[in-house]
Amino acid sequence: MPEFIDVHRGMTGITPEVLKEVNQANRAIQDEEGVNFKQAWADPESGLVWCLSEAPNAEAVKRIHERAGSPTEEVYSVPVQV
């Protein structure tokens, strides 16, 4: 399954509780698009958040994020990994 990294901005001050809630909202519906959110990392200072997922394609990741209330246009395929 292809993997993707998506980027969210403007989450300055994000707490572990908020990231957990956002993640749970995405995971609650991810099966409907065949997406599997694997990990997420957040920097409260810059407000940047990165999610790592497996999905059939980038559009599926975008749709889940949008429906779960955390939309982003920045979804990148990451076929090259170490």
Added chain:
Amino acid sequence: MPEFIDVHRGMTGITPEVLKEVNQANRAIQDEEGVNFKQAWADPESGLVWCLSEAPNAEAVKRIHERAGSPTEEVYSVPVQV
């Protein structure tokens, strides 16, 4: 140990071999700054690369990347994770 995500740009067309070489160059000297590069993901289309590391601080990550020939100013602390 704090964790960091750093971002590299302009790596359009990056291959698994190139990412492996860059990663090895960083790992070869990482102990000198107490850094541990854990994973890296690359999107050959956008030219974006993300590295996940453990390190004492962001400056240590920057110094290793600079000395290894893959400098970046974009090193973010990621204390919030799911």
